[in-house]
Amino acid sequence: xxxxxxxxPRRDWRxxxxxxxxxxxxxxxxxxxxxxxxxxxxxxxxLVGGNAFVGLxxxxxxxxxxxxxxxxxxxxxxxxxxVPVMLVLALIAALAIDSARLYATGLFRLVIFLPYAVPAVVxxxxxxxxxxxxxxxxxxxxELLGTDLRPFAPSWVLASLGNIxxxxxxxxxxxxxxxxxxxxxxxxxxxxxxxxxxxxxxVKAIKxxxxxxxxxxxxIFSIIGSFQLFNEPNVLKPxxxxxxxxxxxxxxxxxxxxxxxQQYNYSATIAIVMGVITAVIAYxxxxxxxxxxDR
Amino acid sequence: MSTAHRTIxxxxxxxxxxxxxxxxxxxxxxxxxxxxxxxxxxxxxxFINASKTQADxxxxxxxxxxxxxxxxxxxxxxxxxxxGIFLRWLGNTLLYVVAGAGGATLxxxxxxxxxxxxxxxxxxxxFAVILGAIxxxxxxxxxxxxxxxxxxxxxxxxxxIIVPSLISPFGLYxxxxxxxxxxxxxxxEAARIDGAGEMRIFCTISAKLLAPGIVTVALFAVVATWNxxxxxxxxxxxxxxxxxxxxxxxxxxxxxxxAAEPIFNLVLTGSLITIVPIVAVFILLQRFWQSGLSAGSxxx
Numbered sequence: 001x002x003x004x005x006x007x008x009p010r011r012d013w014r015x016x017x018x019x020x021x022x023x024x025x026x027x028x029x030x031x032x033x034x035x036x037x038x039x040x041x042x043x044x045x046x047l048v049g050g051n052a053f054v055g056l057x058x059x060x061x062x063x064x065x066x067x068x069x070x071x072x073x074x075x076x077x078x079x080x081x082x083v084p085v086m087l088v089l090a091l092i093a094a095l096a097i098d099s100a101r102l103y104a105t106g107l108f109r110l111v112i113f114l115p116y117a118v119p120a121v122v123x124x125x126x127x128x129x130x131x132x133x134x135x136x137x138x139x140x141x142x143e144l145l146g147t148d149l150r151p152f153a154p155s156w157v158l159a160s161l162g163n164i165x166x167x168x169x170x171x172x173x174x175x176x177x178x179x180x181x182x183x184x185x186x187x188x189x190x191x192x193x194x195x196x197x198x199x200x201x202x203v204k205a206i207k208x209x210x211x212x213x214x215x216x217x218x219x220i221f222s223i224i225g226s227f228q229l230f231n232e233p234n235v236l237k238p239x240x241x242x243x244x245x246x247x248x249x250x251x252x253x254x255x256x257x258x259x260x261x262q263q264y265n266y267s268a269t270i271a272i273v274m275g276v277i278t279a280v281i282a283y284x285x286x287x288x289x290x291x292x293x294d295r
Numbered sequence: 296m297s298t299a300h301r302t303i304x305x306x307x308x309x310x311x312x313x314x315x316x317x318x319x320x321x322x323x324x325x326x327x328x329x330x331x332x333x334x335x336x337x338x339x340x341x342f343i344n345a346s347k348t349q350a351d352x353x354x355x356x357x358x359x360x361x362x363x364x365x366x367x368x369x370x371x372x373x374x375x376x377x378x379g380i381f382l383r384w385l386g387n388t389l390l391y392v393v394a395g396a397g398g399a400t401l402x403x404x405x406x407x408x409x410x411x412x413x414x415x416x417x418x419x420x421x422f423a424v425i426l427g428a429i430x431x432x433x434x435x436x437x438x439x440x441x442x443x444x445x446x447x448x449x450x451x452x453x454x455x456i457i458v459p460s461l462i463s464p465f466g467l468y469x470x471x472x473x474x475x476x477x478x479x480x481x482x483x484e485a486a487r488i489d490g491a492g493e494m495r496i497f498c499t500i501s502a503k504l505l506a507p508g509i510v511t512v513a514l515f516a517v518v519a520t521w522n523x524x525x526x527x528x529x530x531x532x533x534x535x536x537x538x539x540x541x542x543x544x545x546x547x548x549x550x551x552x553x554a555a556e557p558i559f560n561l562v563l564t565g566s567l568i569t570i571v572p573i574v575a576v577f578i579l580l581q582r583f584w585q586s587g588l589s590a591g592s593x594x595x
Contacts, residue, residue, distance in 0.1 A: 018409025
């Protein structure tokens, strides 16, 4: 046997010519800001003495900051209600479209997905005007039916927001579930048919287990999205006078600390605290989701 | 499509009505019609009200057309208001989309392909970091990115919008899955024996096989940059660099603010103009995003 056969294979660097450019930009816009945020969170800009290293003091402040936890609780309530409602609706739509029992299936798939293409700003402006009493549908309905719908009332504004977010993303999640359903092999249905399974039995025994992975992924993305809630309440703010405050969500709080209050260090701390909480919850959901799959 | 063999089967094997080819249900179709209505009513409302004059907006039912059909007049006024700033915003948006989404697609495609086809040193760590990045909330990065960019004096320039748009971990993941599925190793080996370089193999062979996946990634990158709001909001203070989303929101604040110059009709018409191109792109390319996404879910 020739001696070179025993040499370890030469290191193959060719992959880097493809992956290098992405990595370079990634470091610049992802790793560097993350490191910079960590660095910032350890300092405080004081009137006397300027920029001073304070260790974990900002984190201590954050943990007992009522405005941060007020916003946090709000997005928690939001996600506990809105995410399940949206995902169940998306799943129903996906199952209906996949069932092949609809007329004009393609139309349903396209139209339900369409709101995803609408920019969040436009979606909120649109719904905001619909909600409003200037010339909105809510006012028209109230006039017509004598009801008292006030989507901008303090007790309703969270639900009004939930409706906007659901409208934007239900079709996107429907598509994810639908794609998962499409990967079920035909033989499985054939076998089910021989076993005499019908309608909802097939849904329960074959379709729901097949979309479990997709549901876990969609749940994680929705949780991340809820904790980041910013665009919708921020655009709705001028339309819903005085109901949405500057710390309505943690993200709005961080934004306003930076750009209205110039408190960059504390703002970076809040961004990191929320990032850690989000990552932990996403990780736990993923663990639970996959563990059930193993059983 | 790569998944076609899973779904298309000889019709002859199927009975007339079965689990996979059941009778159509009118009741279910009507019920699902509620979904269609939910998705469409706000868009219809926008179209109807973008065609009204300011006076008609405040009188009459929201889902009925006004006394006069003022859509064309509204469009003309949207483009000429404030020295045609709206046209400038449209141009900015196009610039950010072409450079940002185009660059994001290129980088994600190259990297996803490289990860799938080459066992280079550091590959495992590379992949783990990118997957971890998907879980990091993007907005946790926004404020630090702003601070970093302002140190580098990049804020208030197009670079502040374009450079962060270049990274799409989800796009990279999609191309990785797609490459594993649709670029056979044997084809690459054959090309290497013919003496072709790696980049040349990618450009002449692999890119063609990956085309549906690339279009999908491009489409979602286009939507993400076209709809981007948070990043330009924090990065830009000069209205001349605003994209449509930030500009429209500024008009809306102006309309409902105190010393209000009511330009509700322009906000509505501007919103309509903002969504028409992106919706058109989605409808025209639906073959791609529907198949491209299902490829992603095979492994996902």
